[in-house]
Amino acid sequence: MAQEAAMSEAGINPVLTDHEARELRLLIEQRSGIVFDESRERFLTSRVLEQMERKGLTYGAELLRLVRCSNVEFDSMLERLLTQETSFLRYPALFSAFQQHVLPDLQERKLRDRDHALRILSAGCASGEEPYSIALSVCEAVGPRAELEASIMATDISHEALERAERGVYGRRVLANLSSAQISNYFSKVEDSYEVKPQLRSMVKFAPMNLAQLMYLGRFDCIFCMNVMIYFGAELRSNLIQSFHRYLEPGGYLFLGHAESVANIPVKFNQTIMNGTRLLQKPLDQSACHIRAAGDGR
Missing domain, CATH: 1.10.155.10 (Chemotaxis receptor methyltransferase CheR, N-terminal domain)
Incomplete structure (x- = not known):
């Protein structure tokens, strides 16, 4: 200064x-x-x-x-x-679809298969609002029975952003989309800031990752890569989406930003439009994808 x-x-x-x-x-x-x-x-x-x-x-x-x-x-x-402005539950309709449709679908299939591990990737997580929002949504959807053991891998190219994410301390403004109950349940007030409670912290692991040199991190049930690929050229975008498709479990979901698309990329996703939110699901049987409009979520 x-x-x-x-x-x-x-x-x-x-x-x-x-x-x-x-x-x-x-x-x-x-x-x-x-x-x-x-x-x-x-x-x-x-x-x-x-x-x-x-x-x-x-x-x-x-x-x-x-x-x-x-x-x-x-x-x-x-x-x-x-650096761009972000917040918790930045896209409320998307997180609503994730909580009300995606998580119940995954939970039903996993419990039927006696698989209690839910693995989620947040690629390009910035300062942590997205992966903590995912963790919060999982907690709200699964409830106190904890039938699923969720682990969230959160990566970003910026070491500074990851340091802020690991601190897990945020100003009131980025919590604007959360209810008073959610703030009380998942954050501790520290002077003029809010610190993420251990319940969410324990679900998220942060790691540096350059998506231009993407390494295999295992298989995932959900991958979030929102408003990241808009910074990349067409070839890298195509390579990333094909890699994400390989890393997803059959029936897994990919979440992209509104301006990002899987069009003209040689992978198969079933697309569902739910209350204006696009859900991309890797087919369970790898058959040809279809598009189903479900504006009312039913």
Whole structure:
């Protein structure tokens, strides 16, 4: 902060040339798979200049040297570029469908097969609101009998975001979609913040993961990868969805963002539209997929 104040007083203005911006875009794509095309050029330049000012750098070449030589500095820059507002139960209709349809379906099949393990992946979990929301939904759906033992693997490329997620301490604003009872049941008030209680914490394990270099983590009953693939090129998006399909158990579910699609990708998913929420399910028998509209959820 003192460095930033000194820069402001000295009137130092960071400079980023078009060539330096292109070099940064290429470096980011090579290391992370994230694509900043021309439509996001102004956003990229603005965030990079903010990072340069924060680091006390005048020229883009200085930032390039820094991020090429230090993974920590690269992660710090990427964190500034990817930071976006998130919240608990960010998409209420989706989590309602997850809690009222997906979890009962999985629970019924697992108990019939005498399999009590429920494995869920949250890929691109950012600061943890999504995986904790998944854990909360599981607790609400399964109830006190705990017939399913749920484990949630939550991954992100940003080490800074994962550190915040593991702390599990949030401001009141990101809890806006939760009821008073949910806040009381799953959070402890700590001064002006709210800390995730052990009941949810124990269900979630965080780990760094670059989706451009996706490693096999086992089989999952559900995979959440929401509003992540919009940052990737077409080839990487296709490869990821095919990998997720392989990692899903038969009958497992894939959750994507509203702007993300499995169209033109050579995998089979059954699609159900429930109250405006799209559910993608890997076929139990791997037969041809179908689309069923179920606007009222029945």
